[in-house]
Amino acid sequence: MTLNAADQEFIDRMVPHHRQAVAMARMVLAGGSDPRVHRLAENVIAAQTAEIKEMLSWGARPAAGPHGSMGMKGARPKPEPV
Numbered sequence: 001m002t003l004n005a006a007d008q009e010f011i012d013r014m015v016p017h018h019r020q021a022v023a024m025a026r027m028v029l030a031g032g033s034d035p036r037v038h039r040l041a042e043n044v045i046a047a048q049t050a051e052i053k054e055m056l057s058w059g060a061r062p063a064a065g066p067h068g069s070m071g072m073k074g075a076r077p078k079p080e081p082v
Contacts, residue, residue: 003058011058022045022049024044028041
């Protein structure tokens, strides 16, 4: 598969976005009480973990920060200090 700049930018930005969603879902599983929310969180973890693996297999290069530049114009942000 050949990724163009827009494809690469999209998957580079989606991986951190999905990782943040997985982290939030784990937080609600640890502290939430509503079974409906737990089911949703479990579904989020399963689906987005699979999508992260898929995007990484395509060559995702997640940018610094939770969402990078989000500009979808190909500009990659400088890494944020730790």
